[in-house]
Structures are given as C-alpha cells and as structure tokens.
Amino acid sequence: MGLLVVVRPVHHRTVLARSRTILGTKFNVPFFICPAGGVKLAHPDAHLYLTRATRRHHTLHWVCNNSHISHHGMSEARAPSQTTFWQVYVRSELGITPQEVKQAVHLGYKGFALTVDAVRAGKRERDLRVSISQCSPKGTNSDDDQEKLMALLENLRAVQSGLDWISAIKWLREITELPIAINGIQCWEDAKLCMEYGAHPWLSNHGGQAFDKCEVIVDGGITLGADIVKAIALGARAVGHAAIRILSNETETTMAVVGLTSLDQLDSSYLCVPICHLDLGIMSR
Numbered sequence: 001m002g003l004l005v006v007v008r009p010v011h012h013r014t015v016l017a018r019s020r021t022i023l024g025t026k027f028n029v030p031f032f033i034c035p036a037g038g039v040k041l042a043h044p045d046a047h048l049y050l051t052r053a054t055r056r057h058h059t060l061h062w063v064c065n066n067s068h069i070s071h072h073g074m075s076e077a078r079a080p081s082q083t084t085f086w087q088v089y090v091r092s093e094l095g096i097t098p099q100e101v102k103q104a105v106h107l108g109y110k111g112f113a114l115t116v117d118a119v120r121a122g123k124r125e126r127d128l129r130v131s132i133s134q135c136s137p138k139g140t141n142s143d144d145d146q147e148k149l150m151a152l153l154e155n156l157r158a159v160q161s162g163l164d165w166i167s168a169i170k171w172l173r174e175i176t177e178l179p180i181a182i183n184g185i186q187c188w189e190d191a192k193l194c195m196e197y198g199a200h201p202w203l204s205n206h207g208g209q210a211f212d213k214c215e216v217i218v219d220g221g222i223t224l225g226a227d228i229v230k231a232i233a234l235g236a237r238a239v240g241h242a243a244i245r246i247l248s249n250e251t252e253t254t255m256a257v258v259g260l261t262s263l264d265q266l267d268s269s270y271l272c273v274p275i276c277h278l279d280l281g282i283m284s285r
C-alpha cells in the first residue's frame with residue numbers, strides 16, 4: 001500500500017488489543033481466512049485444515065462454496081463455539097442457491113458473502129492443468145484431456161449472469177436475515193449501494209470508502225501486518241488473508257511501534273502520503 005504509517009511513540013505498551021468484531025462476532029485478530037477454492041490443489045483436506053487453524057487461533061474462516069468437501073463435512077470440522085461464515089454464488093440454476101443458503105443456516109453458519117465479480121472465471125491454465133492431471137490416468141489421449149478441459153470450463157460458468165447484484169441482495173434477504181457481505185466491490189459507488197441495501201461491502205484489490213452504517217471488508221494487496229493497520233486506519237473493519245501467525249505478530253509489532261494499545265484508536269491521522277507520491281505541480285502553487 002502506497003502509504004506510510006505515522007509513528008507516534010508513547011509509554012511502553014505491554015498489552016495490545018488486536019481483537020476485532022466482524023459482522024457482530026468478536027475474533028482475536030482483525031483479519032480472516034478468505035474463501036479460496038484453489039487450496040484443494042495443494043492438499044485434498046486443505047479446507048478442513050483452514051477451519052481447524054482458525055478454530056485454534058479464534059479467527060474467522062469464510063468457508064468456500066467451491067470446496068470439494070461437503071457442507072456437512074466442513075461444518076463438522078468446526079468447534080461448537082466456533083463461528084464460520086459461508087460464501088454464496090448465485091447459481092445458473094436459481095433453485096440451487098436458496099437450498100444452499102438454507103442448508104448453511106441449518107448447519108450453523110452465521111453470515112454470508114455474496115460473490116458478484118465471478119460471473120465468468122478466467123481460464124487459469126495452470127489450475128486447469130493441475131485439475132486434469134489429478135483426474136486423468138496416465139496414457140489417456142489428448143481428446144480425453146480436451147473433453148475434461150471443456151467440462152472444467154463449463155463448471156466455471158455455472159454462475160447466474162442475468163441477475164444484477166442489487167436484485168441478488170433483495171433476493172438473498174428474503175432467504176436469510178443473517179449478515180451479508182458483497183464480495184467483489186471495487187468502487188465507492190457500489191459500496192454506497194451496499195449500505196443502502198443493508199449489506200456490507202467487501203473490497204477486492206481496489207480502494208473504497210467506509211460508511212457509518214456498514215462494515216467495509218478488504219482483501220487483495222495485503223502482504224504485511226502493517227498493511228492491515230493501514231486498511232483499518234482508512235476505515236476497514238477486517239482484512240482477508242491466510243497467514244495467521246505471521247500477520248498476528250506483524251500487526252502487534254506495527255501497533256507497538258506506532259504507539260497504539262487498541263485497533264479502535266486507529267484513524268487516518270496515523271497515515272501519510274510519501275513525498276515522492278505528491279504532485280509537485282500542486283505543491284508549487
């Protein structure tokens with residue numbers, strides 16, 4: 001992130017409050033595990049391990065809708081006192097999504113993320129090659145591989161493209177009253193619409209603006225604990241990532257160096273724009 005943290009050292013701090021309430025539930029850290037379907041390529045039980053890791057560290061896991069593990073299997077990996085949220089796609093067969101949402105509520109999920117920026121996924125060739133190699137026995141011909149490739153691409157397109165996300169919010173609200181975040185917001189205009197329709201904007205890779213009546217969530221471009229502190233200073237409620245221990249330590253270190261005892265003390269006054277990023281024409285006026 002192209003911003004610098006303003007260091008304002010005070011007395012020595014022995015206790016740092018890095019906990020954060022996200023959509024009504026308090027967690028130990030201000031970041032969460034994003035829904036990531038591709039982790040199954042690293043290990044067949046990767047989604048289960050993510051749920052177990054977040055259980056151990058009292059961190060939010062936003063469970064991926066495209067996990068190859070069943071809804072029941074994912075919910076059984078959750079501890080009785082653990083809170084997990086569920087990702088939602090509006091399927092091309094509209095009757096499927098309400099069933100998935102109702103099942104998620106029944107299984108104890110406490111919130112939802114409606115993903116709106118994946119109407120058609122890109123052809124990520126490395127992922128496709130890995131998927132084909134995992135399901136194709138040695139010795140199959142190229143025609144078989146081509147058929148499998150087309151089947152995988154068709155599965156990526158199994159998302160409803162004719163329903164705009166404002167209609168989708170209204171439709172989803174008729175199914176559940178649990179918190180809903182809209183995943184894939186990339187401009188302040190759509191963030192404002194989220195507020196108007198009772199949803200929380202989830203910004204992906206681009207900047208946005210926080211509003212008083214909703215919680216802003218961010219993922220993408222976050223590589224350090226300092227980035228998390230900067231995002232919260234700009235108004236974000238939480239940040240999506242996967243490295244729990246590393247980012248926890250880096251967030252605490254940044255808080256201690258800046259002189260904070262709680263994330264609630266953060267605001268934009270703790271940030272500044274590097275001099276090299278300033279417009280010299282404006283500065284000379």
